[in-house]
Amino acid sequence: MCGNRKVHTYSGHLPECPWCARGRLGRFDPFPALPDLAGGGAAGGGAGAGAGAPAAKFPTVLLVVAALLVLALLVVAVATR
Numbered sequence: 001m002c003g004n005r006k007v008h009t010y011s012g013h014l015p016e017c018p019w020c021a022r023g024r025l026g027r028f029d030p031f032p033a034l035p036d037l038a039g040g041g042a043a044g045g046g047a048g049a050g051a052g053a054p055a056a057k058f059p060t061v062l063l064v065v066a067a068l069l070v071l072a073l074l075v076v077a078v079a080t081r
Protein backbone atom coordinates (compact mmCIF):
# COMPACT_ATOMS: atom_id res chain seq x y z
CA MET A 1 0.00 0.00 0.00
CA CYS A 2 1.09 3.55 -0.69
CA GLY A 3 2.18 5.67 2.26
CA ASN A 4 0.73 8.84 0.72
CA ARG A 5 -2.67 7.63 -0.44
CA LYS A 6 -4.48 4.55 0.81
CA VAL A 7 -6.21 4.09 -2.54
CA HIS A 8 -2.82 3.51 -4.17
CA THR A 9 -2.19 -0.21 -4.45
CA TYR A 10 0.74 -1.78 -6.21
CA SER A 11 2.90 -4.87 -6.15
CA GLY A 12 5.22 -5.20 -3.20
CA HIS A 13 8.27 -5.78 -5.37
CA LEU A 14 8.14 -2.21 -6.64
CA PRO A 15 10.56 0.12 -4.82
CA GLU A 16 7.98 2.92 -4.61
CA CYS A 17 4.38 3.69 -5.42
CA PRO A 18 4.09 3.89 -9.22
CA TRP A 19 1.00 6.11 -8.97
CA CYS A 20 2.83 8.71 -6.91
CA ALA A 21 5.72 8.43 -9.40
CA ARG A 22 3.25 9.12 -12.20
CA GLY A 23 1.93 12.12 -10.28
CA ARG A 24 5.43 13.53 -9.85
CA LEU A 25 5.97 13.18 -13.59
CA GLY A 26 2.82 15.16 -14.25
CA ARG A 27 0.98 12.15 -15.61
CA PHE A 28 -2.66 11.52 -15.00
CA ASP A 29 -3.26 9.89 -11.62
CA PRO A 30 -6.68 8.20 -11.56
CA PHE A 31 -6.75 7.71 -7.82
CA PRO A 32 -6.68 11.07 -6.00
CA ALA A 33 -10.10 12.17 -7.30
CA LEU A 34 -11.87 8.93 -6.44
CA PRO A 35 -12.90 9.81 -2.83
CA ASP A 36 -14.14 13.25 -3.92
CA LEU A 37 -16.00 11.77 -6.87
CA ALA A 38 -17.67 9.18 -4.65
CA GLY A 39 -18.81 11.79 -2.11
CA GLY A 40 -19.84 14.35 -4.70
CA GLY A 41 -21.43 11.73 -6.90
CA ALA A 42 -23.56 10.37 -4.08
CA ALA A 43 -24.63 13.85 -2.97
CA GLY A 44 -25.16 15.01 -6.53
CA GLY A 45 -27.06 11.87 -7.42
CA GLY A 46 -29.35 12.23 -4.43
CA ALA A 47 -30.02 15.91 -5.17
CA GLY A 48 -30.32 15.18 -8.86
CA ALA A 49 -32.84 12.40 -8.28
CA GLY A 50 -34.89 14.63 -5.97
CA ALA A 51 -34.79 17.68 -8.25
CA GLY A 52 -34.66 15.63 -11.45
CA ALA A 53 -38.31 14.61 -11.58
CA PRO A 54 -39.81 18.09 -11.06
CA ALA A 55 -37.09 19.66 -13.22
CA ALA A 56 -37.93 17.25 -16.02
CA LYS A 57 -41.67 17.87 -15.62
CA PHE A 58 -41.56 21.65 -15.30
CA PRO A 59 -40.10 22.47 -18.72
CA THR A 60 -42.61 20.11 -20.34
CA VAL A 61 -45.50 21.99 -18.75
CA LEU A 62 -43.92 25.26 -19.82
CA LEU A 63 -43.58 23.95 -23.37
CA VAL A 64 -47.24 22.90 -23.43
CA VAL A 65 -48.35 26.26 -22.07
CA ALA A 66 -46.14 28.06 -24.57
CA ALA A 67 -47.51 25.95 -27.41
CA LEU A 68 -51.09 26.68 -26.30
CA LEU A 69 -50.29 30.40 -26.11
CA VAL A 70 -48.82 30.33 -29.61
CA LEU A 71 -51.87 28.44 -30.88
CA ALA A 72 -54.19 30.94 -29.21
CA LEU A 73 -52.26 33.84 -30.74
CA LEU A 74 -52.46 32.18 -34.17
CA VAL A 75 -56.19 31.62 -33.78
CA VAL A 76 -56.68 35.24 -32.72
CA ALA A 77 -54.49 36.46 -35.59
CA VAL A 78 -56.45 34.38 -38.11
CA ALA A 79 -59.83 35.25 -36.59
CA THR A 80 -59.14 39.01 -36.60
CA ARG A 81 -57.81 39.03 -40.13
Ligand SMILES: [Zn+2]
Pocket residue numbers: 002003004005008017018019020021
Ligand atom coordinates in the same frame (compact mmCIF):
# COMPACT_ATOMS: atom_id res chain seq x y z
ZN1 LIG B 1 0.99 6.55 -4.07
